[in-house]
Amino acid sequence: MSRPILLQGGRVIDPSRDLDELADVLIQDGKIAAVGRGLSAPDAVSIRNVKGKIVAPGLVDLHVHLREPGNEDEETVASGARAAAAGGFTAICAMPNTDPVTDNQAAVGFIVRQSGRAGLARVHPIGAVSIGQKGERLAEFGEMVGAGAVAVSDDGRPIVSSHLMRTALEYARTFDIPVADHCEDPALAAGGVMHEGLVSTRLGLKGIPAAAEEIMVARDVVLAELTGGHVHLCHMSCRGSVAIIREAKERGIRVTAEVTPHHLTLTDYACEDYDTHAKMNPPLREAADVAALRGALKEGVIDCIASDHAPHAYDEKEAAFDDAPFGVVGLETAFAVAHTELVESGIFTLPELIRRMSTDPARVFHLAEAGGGGTLAPGSVAGHFKVTEQGEVIFARYGNPAIARRHLEQVTSAVLEASTTSAARADPARRFRVLASSIDTPSRAAYRALVDARWQDGVERGTPALVVQAGQMSRPILERLGFELVTELRVLLDELE
Numbered sequence: 464m465s466r467p468i469l470l471q472g473g474r475v476i477d478p479s480r481d482l483d484e485l486a487d488v489l490i491q492d493g494k495i496a497a498v499g500r501g502l503s504a505p506d507a508v509s510i511r512n513v514k515g516k517i518v519a520p521g522l523v524d525l526h527v528h529l530r531e532p533g534n535e536d537e538e539t540v541a542s543g544a545r546a547a548a549a550g551g552f553t554a555i556c557a558m559p560n561t562d563p564v565t566d567n568q569a570a571v572g573f574i575v576r577q578s579g580r581a582g583l584a585r586v587h588p589i590g591a592v593s594i595g596q597k598g599e600r601l602a603e604f605g606e607m608v609g610a611g612a613v614a615v616s617d618d619g620r621p622i623v624s625s626h627l628m629r630t631a632l633e634y635a636r637t638f639d640i641p642v643a644d645h646c647e648d649p650a651l652a653a654g655g656v657m658h659e660g661l662v663s664t665r666l667g668l669k670g671i672p673a674a675a676e677e678i679m680v681a682r683d684v685v686l687a688e689l690t691g692g693h694v695h696l697c698h699m700s701c702r703g704s705v706a707i708i709r710e711a712k713e714r715g716i717r718v719t720a721e722v723t724p725h726h727l728t729l730t731d732y733a734c735e736d737y738d739t740h741a742k743m744n745p746p747l748r749e750a751a752d753v754a755a756l757r758g759a760l761k762e763g764v765i766d767c768i769a770s771d772h773a774p775h776a777y778d779e780k781e782a783a784f785d786d787a788p789f790g791v792v793g794l795e796t797a798f799a800v801a802h803t804e805l806v807e808s809g810i811f812t813l814p815e816l817i818r819r820m821s822t823d824p825a826r827v828f829h830l831a832e833a834g835g836g837g838t839l840a841p842g843s844v845a846g847h848f849k850v851t852e853q854g855e856v857i858f859a860r861y862g863n864p865a866i867a868r869r870h871l872e873q874v875t876s877a878v879l880e881a882s883t884t885s886a887a888r889a890d891p892a893r894r895f896r897v898l899a900s901s902i903d904t905p906s907r908a909a910y911r912a913l914v915d916a917r918w919q920d921g922v923e924r925g926t927p928a929l930v931v932q933a934g935q936m937s938r939p940i941l942e943r944l945g946f947e948l949v950t951e952l953r954v955l956l957d958e959l960e
Contacts, residue, residue, distance in 0.1 A: 521553025
């Protein structure tokens with residue numbers, strides 16, 4: 464049984480209860496025990512002073528690609544869970560386009576077990592709609608739900624057959640799960656690599672018209688009305704889709720939708736230098752589409768933000784624009800991008816953003832009922848994250864503390880600052896020792912894994928400075944944090960264990 468934790472004096476934002484006030488949060492046995500002002504500290508409690516910081520339900524991402532099994536060189540369940548925790552996410556939903564496809568009970572169970580072994584952000588599997596994602600025969604929804612699937616989807620591919628989509632919606636109703644669809648007419652989109660418009664014409668690249676998405680959105684809405692099923696529309700990108708969804712919701716049709724940070728912030732002009740990091744599916748659209756998506760998210764026409772985290776090997780993205788794969792990583796940057804573009808610009812308040820990235824996605828996939836986050840209500844699983852007033856994620860937790868990479872960066876920053884004083888100069892890990900001694904064993908294990916990775920990187924490269932890679936420490940920290948200090952921290956962790 465873990466020690467109780469008392470977070471004192473933070474700004475507590477819980478959109479599930481319309482709560483936004485200075486308060487304490489007491490966590491016992493991995494669950495929220497109480498939220499309120501002046502909470503008394505039980506015996507053996509670990510008190511954390513979080514004044515000047517924000518405590519909120521952990522973020523929830525309904526749309527990530529973790530590549531395991533089959534493409535572990537690009538991402539694994541464990542590395543994806545670490546990236547999620549670094550970005551403030553305590554629950555993520557893994558799409559089924561793995562190799563082999565997650566289309567059966569055993570495959571779903573594998574994802575659940577890998578998530579448990581990682582011990583970081585909780586990974587909820589999404590099962591495939593069709594066997595092998597071939598769009599021919601339905602997968603066995605009941606067995607997958609029994610193994611832990613929270614939704615079904617053939618994402619990465621659209622569900623082309625209207626008959627199959629109708630049957631899937633009817634079947635999914637039995638288990639009260641959504642059918643998440645990648646809305647794209649493959650005939651219209653065939654061969655396209657970016658949005659069809661002036662920019663694609665100027666670049667000489669084949670475009671994907673907005674109509675390719677809008678046609679499938681309209682079809683899915685009609686079928687949801689016919690069946691009474693719940694359709695979830697993935698990564699919406701254009702204003703025509705927004706209009707269809709708005710009308711559907713006004714008519715009471717069971718439709719929900721998500722939008723990505725990149726579709727909320729970038730346009731097809733990002734492709735002008737043939738930058739493959741701007742190659743998305745659906746593609747980045749026009750400024751009018753961005754404005755419509757922001758408005759729809761603000762109004763609740765679009766329910767939530769999802770990253771569509773899609774890692775690829777470095778050399779794949781270095782190919783010509785036509786040949787490079789679609790998609791980019793997003794777990795570690797989603798909140799920061801949304802905060803910068805939506806909150807700092809005054810379009811959203813911080814509670815509104817947290818609602819769209821935590822409470823609402825948990826509601827859409829019914830995750831709160833299964834302890835999947837989205838709330839700080841007493842009795843709920845203690846999935847929460849803390850940010851500074853400037854929107855910088857400090858760490859994310861799910862149940863027992865799981866320290867994110869960003870938190871490790873904060874601690875090493877403290878070490879470096881301490882080392883400038885005369886008392887610390889002789890022992891640059893002194894302050895780290897004080898901080899690390901106060902954390903429990905699971906947290907130390909997380910620190911150890913991260914420090915070990917950086918230490919091994921230094922050994923293999925034979926360099927005193929660690930190489931900056933996606934998802935690791937920021938460049939200023941790495942420029943100052945030498946291999947010797949990482950080695951010293953590693954020795955310290957050996958002593959702590």
